Amino acid sequence: MVTTCERFGSQNVSFSPDAKSIASGGDRVSVWNFDINQLVKRGCDVAHDYLKNNPKAESDRYLCDDIYKKK
Numbered sequence: 001m002v003t004t005c006e007r008f009g010s011q012n013v014s015f016s017p018d019a020k021s022i023a024s025g026g027d028r029v030s031v032w033n034f035d036i037n038q039l040v041k042r043g044c045d046v047a048h049d050y051l052k053n054n055p056k057a058e059s060d061r062y063l064c065d066d067i068y069k070k071k
Contacts, residue, residue, distance in 0.1 A: 020035040040067055044068070048064065
């Protein structure tokens with residue numbers, strides 16, 4: 001069952017049954033993925049080069065290592 005809530009007049013927000021996705025609609029429909037494991041992996045993928053190569057990231061260099069070990 002999808003839960004729908006009224007938001008900002010004619011636009012609606014719907015939550016997926018597993019609470020991992022949110023959709024909003026009006027003139028266009030937008031869907032957001034909120035699966036925390038996928039979001040963390042995606043963030044680590046984006047930050048990978050920065051964490052490994054930037055001298056300013058030395059204290060955080062191994063922040064995502066556990067995420068990559070779970071593959």
